Amino acid sequence: MATIQEVAKRAGVSKATVSRVLSGNGYVGQQKREQVLQAIAETGYRPNLLARNLATRTSQTIGLVITNTLYSGSYFTEMMAHSARILEQQGRQLILADGKHTAEQEQAAIQFLLDLRCDGIIIYPRFLSIDALDTIISRHKQPILVINRRLRVNQSYCIFSDQHASSATAVNHLLAQGHRDIAFITGSPDSPTGIERLSGYRAALNLAGIEADPARIVAGKWTAQSGMAAVDRLLAHGVTFSALVASNDEMAIGAIKRLTECQIAVPEQVSVIGFDDIPLAPYITPSLSSMKLPVTEMIDETIQRLLTMLDGGDWHPQAPFTASLMLRDSVAQGPGSG
Template identity: 30%
Template sequence: MVTIKDIAKIAGVSHTTVSRALNDSPLIKPATKKKISEIADTLNYIPNVNAKSLVNQKSYIIELFFSHLSKGTSNSFLGDVIKGINDTLPKEYSLAVHELQEAAADFDNLNRIDGAIVMSQSDQDDAFIEALSKQNIPLVVLNRQLDTTRYRNVTSNDAQGVYKMIHHAIDQGYTKFGLIEGVPSFRSSIERKKGFDQALAEADLTYPPEYIVSGDFSLVSGQKGAQQLLSLPTPPEVIFCSNDDMAIGAINYCLQAGFTIPKDIAIIGFDDIPFSQFTYPPLTTISKPVYEMSKRATELLLASPSEEDSQTQFFLDTSLTIRQSL
């Protein structure tokens, strides 16, 4: 394994100089830093993180907190978040993943982390976010739109995506829209219904109360919701599901019940999970830029105060993925 002493010997300087140069010390001239960096790259030098952490008083650990890993979080969603963070973190950093409740029960150990990304779903997470802030742990809230600018916040514009998709369906001639909602307390459920209502209101379209049914983001709730809507005396022409898992459950029920999609009933999802393109027919959905959101959150977390501007909230646009279920 290549060490600092090996680099120092080649560069003709002390190992202290090499250490300072690799840690970007202002005491070292730029030309010397450049020379030492080039030697280190040539030798494929890998920093000793334990030693570096002692010098810098950093742990090089970033913690990712999820409100729930088993409720309302699909495997593909979790995978995209972790990949976005890992692809952005410098190689000396490690990523740990925990549920919020688990971390809250052992809060004293959080002092060892260098930063936190909180994948938040509802305002029930606010107490935990506030506790992190009081510990002076740098943090970014990901996925949930906050009503405060106190914390750096990265999310997608869910309402905008649903608004555009419902308008697209209206342009195709559809006029009767049903909705299978997500978990009521989740901000994503609220924002997606907001876009749904806004698009229909602008088109002077209304719906009866029974066209809105409850779901919980699961496949089973999508099946039950579709069954409930299609058993109505006058069912809707389109079912918008607040996520793809419920849309896939809805498609499954429709096919088992003998409905043809989209001839008898059109189905729309949200998220564009990998499996959505393999349903029968392939699912029309709204693409949420989870990977890009996670990268942006990590960049904000790693940015020094001098690199930050006054903006704290970042909204990434969704996009329409039109397939054959609409």
């Protein structure tokens, strides 16, 4: 493998001149620059990235931390793909680190990216608490931006959608259609997003003067299979419901499948709304109504904010992003509409 000394000798310049060409720092005449670049091409020299990063104090990389249990979902696929596209346009590389299964492992993933000298880090946390995230951000010079959590201290470092309000919007639409007996399939019990969506469901019913019946709230695990199982539990306990909100589209699709198998017509007997508006949602039968989260807009905002911080600019807290109800064939008027 060629060394920087060999490049300098072939180009007829000093090692310092080669270093200035590689780092982009300091003046090098056009002729000498071309000599160095030609020598690099002829020798096949590859600079030591760690050494270059130490010298330039930049790596042109951005780290992304997401726990591996979330990789397969459409929401997170879109998030990762759009992040990579935007950073490619900015001439930067995206490095993905696995947050695994605990708060300690999420923190270790952040530290791994910091040790790689990523210029900045984006995290979609599953386990780290708000206080822990605020502490981590405050301790490091590199900007660490948090998606989908509302921070208390470092409010300019978080980008989020109001999951509570989005869930309430879905329930309010069903209430306006005359539904009163509305069931709810939760996400995983340790999911902050799932907790917020359940909270929005309860709040909307409470505001309408309807007490949330615990029998109509069934735990799910974000999968279509858990949506089917949730309907099984509702029916096995004789729970009546004319509408159902599932905390994501996969569970909603599973619920529709089981309802159909039980000869319960959707939406004539039970209306269904999901979350995330996955690409498949318009193509199932009946087409699925869903709360669409502005994923690409949130990623655009996150990366723009991160790059602005890296350039020394200021960024102030922004209002939460809002979801939109994509109304399709899975919702009809309820028994109280007349």
